[in-house]
Amino acid sequence: xxxxxxxxxxxxxxxxxxxxxxxxxxxxxxxxxxxxxxxxxxxxxxxxxxxxxxxxxxxxxxxxxxxxxxxxxxxxxxxxxxxxxxxxxxxxxxxxxxxxxxxxxxxxxxxxxxxxxxxxxxxxxxxxxxxxxxxxxxxxxxxxxxxxxxxxxxxxxxxxxxxxxxxxxxxxxxxxxxxxxxxxxxxxxxxxxxxxxxxxxxxxxxxxxxxxxxxxxxxxxxxxxxxxxxxxxxxxxxxxxxxxxxxxxxxxxxxxxxxxxxxxxxxxxxxxxxxxxxxxxxxxxxxxxxxxxxxxxxxxxxxxxxxxx
Amino acid sequence: xxxxxxxxxxxxxxxxxxxxxxxxxxxxxxxxxxxxxxxxxxxxxxxxxxxxxxxxxxxxxxxxxxxxxxxxxxxxxxxxxxxxxxxxxxxxxxxxxxxxxxxxxxxxxxxxxxxxxxxxxxxxxxxxxxxxxxxxxxxxxxxxxxxxxxxxxxxxxxxxxxxxxxxxxxxxxxxxxxxxxxxxxxxxxxxxxxxxxxxxxxxxxxxxxxxxxxxxxxxxxxxxxxxxxxxxxxxxxxxxxxxxxxxxxxxxxxxxxxxxxxxxxxxxxxxxxxxxxxxxxxxxxxxxxxxxxxxxxxxxxxxxxxxxx
Numbered sequence: 001x002x003x004x005x006x007x008x009x010x011x012x013x014x015x016x017x018x019x020x021x022x023x024x025x026x027x028x029x030x031x032x033x034x035x036x037x038x039x040x041x042x043x044x045x046x047x048x049x050x051x052x053x054x055x056x057x058x059x060x061x062x063x064x065x066x067x068x069x070x071x072x073x074x075x076x077x078x079x080x081x082x083x084x085x086x087x088x089x090x091x092x093x094x095x096x097x098x099x100x101x102x103x104x105x106x107x108x109x110x111x112x113x114x115x116x117x118x119x120x121x122x123x124x125x126x127x128x129x130x131x132x133x134x135x136x137x138x139x140x141x142x143x144x145x146x147x148x149x150x151x152x153x154x155x156x157x158x159x160x161x162x163x164x165x166x167x168x169x170x171x172x173x174x175x176x177x178x179x180x181x182x183x184x185x186x187x188x189x190x191x192x193x194x195x196x197x198x199x200x201x202x203x204x205x206x207x208x209x210x211x212x213x214x215x216x217x218x219x220x221x222x223x224x225x226x227x228x229x230x231x232x233x234x235x236x237x238x239x240x241x242x243x244x245x246x247x248x249x250x251x252x253x254x255x256x257x258x259x260x261x262x263x264x265x266x267x268x269x270x271x272x273x274x275x276x277x278x279x280x281x282x283x284x285x286x287x288x289x290x291x292x293x294x295x296x297x298x299x300x301x302x303x304x305x306x307x308x309x
Numbered sequence: 310x311x312x313x314x315x316x317x318x319x320x321x322x323x324x325x326x327x328x329x330x331x332x333x334x335x336x337x338x339x340x341x342x343x344x345x346x347x348x349x350x351x352x353x354x355x356x357x358x359x360x361x362x363x364x365x366x367x368x369x370x371x372x373x374x375x376x377x378x379x380x381x382x383x384x385x386x387x388x389x390x391x392x393x394x395x396x397x398x399x400x401x402x403x404x405x406x407x408x409x410x411x412x413x414x415x416x417x418x419x420x421x422x423x424x425x426x427x428x429x430x431x432x433x434x435x436x437x438x439x440x441x442x443x444x445x446x447x448x449x450x451x452x453x454x455x456x457x458x459x460x461x462x463x464x465x466x467x468x469x470x471x472x473x474x475x476x477x478x479x480x481x482x483x484x485x486x487x488x489x490x491x492x493x494x495x496x497x498x499x500x501x502x503x504x505x506x507x508x509x510x511x512x513x514x515x516x517x518x519x520x521x522x523x524x525x526x527x528x529x530x531x532x533x534x535x536x537x538x539x540x541x542x543x544x545x546x547x548x549x550x551x552x553x554x555x556x557x558x559x560x561x562x563x564x565x566x567x568x569x570x571x572x573x574x575x576x577x578x579x580x581x582x583x584x585x586x587x588x589x590x591x592x593x594x595x596x597x598x599x600x601x602x603x604x605x606x607x608x609x610x611x612x613x614x615x616x617x618x
Binding site for chain 1: 428429430431432433461476477478479480482483485486487489490491492513514516517520521522523524525526527528529530531534535537538540554556557558559560561562
């Protein structure tokens with residue numbers, strides 16, 4: 001097994017994950033901790049990084065260190081300006097931000113991407129681009145749609161190795177705000193749902209069909225009235241709301257019959273997959289830890305690492 | 310001026326309003342206090358009512374006391390079951406709930422309405438029906454659409470004196486949850502907006518056009534990116550979000566060229582009117598205090614008061 005060559009750091013708003021990998025992208029060791037950028041005091045990012053990965057460098061160094069995610073945002077350590085879509089691996093590699101960290105040497109920041117469709121508001125992502133580039137390696141189709149569900153779901157189109165565009169859906173965050181901070185949470189009950197709620201929500205989204213965007217503002221009220229009229233038990237209401245929102249997201253973002261590649265936590269991937277099935281899409285599960293493969297490919301494209309022999 | 314005959318009580322979730330009126334619906338005195346049903350401790354609704362209107366009864370009694378709003382809900386004083394649409398004044402008057410309150414005598418509760426469109430989730434309202442019935446008196450068209458904007462906006466269709474159906478849009482509550490409990494609030498700044506934000510939001514909703522319900526989940530992210538790219542100052546972002554949501558509501562609920570009657574606070578009515586204009590609707594302002602006229606007409610229909618001579 002080739003020796004360690006790369007430290008890939010996925011540093012987001014709430015979580016910090018670092019992987020020690022060899023030149024084939026095999027993960028040899030890893031660290032996960034809740035020290036996302038919002039948890040770092042007084043901008044002391046260097047200490048967090050040293051404490052997390054310093055021992056790998058001492059033992060195996062020198063190693064190429066690459067970071068992606070919100071660590072490169074205005075609220076992060078050093079701002080890495082967005083690269084505009086369409087963006088290839090080469091474009092991203094050329095825009096790496098390099099700086100020195102005491103005790104660690106040079107580290108590299110992967111820039112986020114922006115996408116500005118004509119006549120529409122800009123869209124942005126940070127961190128997902130590295131996962132996409134990692135996933136491309138195992139998905140050689142000419143044109144693929146990758147879905148990264150979550151707080152802010154991303155629907156990303158890749159054509160012939162280039163990220164051509166993407167759209168953000170605030171589904172996860174809207175779900176939390178509605179559940180915890182509106183009347184819709186009132187009739188919800190904790191407890192194990194039997195499972196009918198989620199697909200009923202997806203089905204309600206499907207029935208709404210081609211209604212306009214504001215239809216969602218009306219449809220949300222059904223979370224309350226179905227509870228009020230005892231048409232759905234309180235335990236099912238959180239999943240009904242989830243199905244309504246995820247169903248609406250998929251219907252807005254995808255075409256019927258389209259094939260999508262979903263990657264996220266197993267729970268969330270299963271949930272999106274279930275909704276995609278119900279809405280007539282074909283889906284497959286994206287690779288795990290694609291961020292490591294992504295960092296490796298970017299490092300190779302930037303000439304920081306030779307390609308694996 | 311005819312003598313006092315009616316006490317009309319509009320008792321909602323957060324506010325309590327009572328009006329002393331004569332048989333023509335002229336308001337002779339009024340009380341407004343923040344003792345909505347959520348603020349009443351241990352179900353002590355009788356004390357709140359006695360303290361607010363007892364002196365009118367002592368001075369002018371006996372008077373007909375009618376209440377509407379969330380006071381008739383499951384969380385209120387006595388539950389008044391919903392009357393199903395289509396509902397006429399006669400249907401509502403026949404479903405009044407009468408009960409005795411120590412020291413006040415008989416009081417009457419106006420029931421809320423429900424509407425169950427085939428194949429859709431039920432919809433409900435409480436309190437708005439009394440305002441609509443009051444407004445009908447000054448709007449004798451065969452078919453009218455009344456809009457009551459707010460936390461839960463109601464779009465109500467009236468044909469020949471009968472409320473035939475309605476839809477709730479959670480616009481106001483969704484606005485608050487998104488502004489206060491998601492990333493969208495982060496780039497917002499307090500301070501006086503110059504006014505461009507609201508109409509830009511309405512225009513963004515219009516451009517989205519006939520996209521599906523889930524398009525809203527994507528479009529909301531523009532509140533963040535327009536701030537991030539300095540395309541809209543932080544002071545304008547709250548109004549941009551407001552315009553996006555109100556625009557989406559109007560586009561989903563109305564047909565282009567339709568005439569609507571809006572009634573609510575002046576500020577909210579102006580805001581909806583501005584969006585309606587931008588979206589090609591014709592609108593007029595509904596009557597003030599229509600709840601008093603509504604209670605009067607319901608009392609007359611129930612035989613509790615003779616019609617004004």
